[in-house]
Amino acid sequence: MITLRGLTKRYGDTLAVDGLTLDIKEGQVTGFLGPNGAGKSTTMRMILGLDNPTDGEALIDGKPYSSLRHPVREVGALLEAKALHPARSARNHLLTMARSNGIPARRVDEVLETVGLTKVARRRAGSFSLGMYQRLGVAGALLGDPQVLIFDEPVNGLDPDGVRWVRELVRTQAAEGRTVFLSSHLMSEMQLTADQLVVIGRGKLLADAPIAELLASSSRAGVRVRSPHAEGLRALTEQLLASEGARVEPAGDDEVVVSGWTVEEVGDLAHRLGVRLHGLNAVSASLEQAYMELTAESVEYGTARTVFGVPAAQRKTEA
Numbered sequence: 001m002i003t004l005r006g007l008t009k010r011y012g013d014t015l016a017v018d019g020l021t022l023d024i025k026e027g028q029v030t031g032f033l034g035p036n037g038a039g040k041s042t043t044m045r046m047i048l049g050l051d052n053p054t055d056g057e058a059l060i061d062g063k064p065y066s067s068l069r070h071p072v073r074e075v076g077a078l079l080e081a082k083a084l085h086p087a088r089s090a091r092n093h094l095l096t097m098a099r100s101n102g103i104p105a106r107r108v109d110e111v112l113e114t115v116g117l118t119k120v121a122r123r124r125a126g127s128f129s130l131g132m133y134q135r136l137g138v139a140g141a142l143l144g145d146p147q148v149l150i151f152d153e154p155v156n157g158l159d160p161d162g163v164r165w166v167r168e169l170v171r172t173q174a175a176e177g178r179t180v181f182l183s184s185h186l187m188s189e190m191q192l193t194a195d196q197l198v199v200i201g202r203g204k205l206l207a208d209a210p211i212a213e214l215l216a217s218s219s220r221a222g223v224r225v226r227s228p229h230a231e232g233l234r235a236l237t238e239q240l241l242a243s244e245g246a247r248v249e250p251a252g253d254d255e256v257v258v259s260g261w262t263v264e265e266v267g268d269l270a271h272r273l274g275v276r277l278h279g280l281n282a283v284s285a286s287l288e289q290a291y292m293e294l295t296a297e298s299v300e301y302g303t304a305r306t307v308f309g310v311p312a313a314q315r316k317t318e319a
């Protein structure tokens with residue numbers, strides 16, 4: 001498990017990470033999302049002891065990274081895939097890592113096999129494509145068979161096969177009981193890969209919730225209403241807009257999408273107003289829609305209106 005308690009990082013005037021408190025649990029894949037510059041890499045770097053927090057702490061199984069006895073055997077990380085010696089072969093790179101961490105050489109061949117690099121293991125890493133670098137980075141993370149895995153944009157530069165391979169790999173690792181924490185900008189991929197989502201914006205926690213809950217909350221908020229009766233649809237729209245919590249978006253000549261009300265509530269209102277309907281159904285949001293909503297609110301209004309799983313104490317308003 002990874003534990004963040006009031007984790008904060010300030011670079012001069014920039015508050016890169018602002019009081020993050022959360023647990024990233026074992027046995028599941030936790031996706032880490034946020035707009036560019038939200039503080040994801042900085043958070044990961046602090047967990048890995050590559051940056052010191054200005055305040056708060058990041059713990060791996062209860063200990064700061066700096067006090068882990070065998071870091072590579074406790075936490076595996078993929079941050080900058082290209083951060084290795086270009087003249088060295090993939091195998092030698094992993095062998096060097098293995099030797100300095102007391103890991104047997106046969107484990108190197110095992111992880112090369114796992115990531116599909118056995119055939120090119122003796123080639124200079126400098127000649128590798130970005131996708132091969134990513135695989136080598138993943139091999140390095142797996143080398144010590146750690147319980148905690150941290151991947152920053154692991155599918156960057158991978159072709160669709162590679163993307164699916166990462167998905168299956170991280171799902172297997174989580175199913176074996178490991179803690180997997182990964183960031184990605186590919187929403188559709190995150191929707192397929194993650195169990196839990198942590199979303200940050202401007203360094204602050206916006207959501208920490210199971211992906212299913214996040215999607216269900218969004219889909220409950222969307223009801224598509226179709227009516228052949230323009231006057232009636234207009235009356236329904238006006239009534240909804242005058243009501244608490246409803247938002248209405250036009251979706252064509254004879255259709256609107258209502259957020260904030262359930263199908264039953266909208267259906268009952270239409271019935272009371274005598275509006276003939278040809279369609280009334282819940283629209284499920286994609287992760288992309290849910291994410292855009294969540295982060296747009298943090299950017300536009302300074303504070304998230306819909307906050308999933310974030311304790312009230314953390315819901316600070318931005319200055």
Ligand SMILES: Nc1ncnc2c1ncn2[C@@H]1O[C@H](COP(=O)(O)OP(=O)(O)OP(=O)(O)O)[C@@H](O)[C@H]1O
Nearest residue numbers: 011014015016034035036037038039040041042043
């Ligand atoms: N070494 C540094 N010195 C100064 N500012 C920094 C440093 N590292 C990060 N920042 C700033 O901290 C903020 C968070 O950056 P970070 O790279 O953690 O975001 P991110 O969510 O990983 O972004 P991206 O999705 O673009 O990778 C940004 O405003 C960034 O400019």
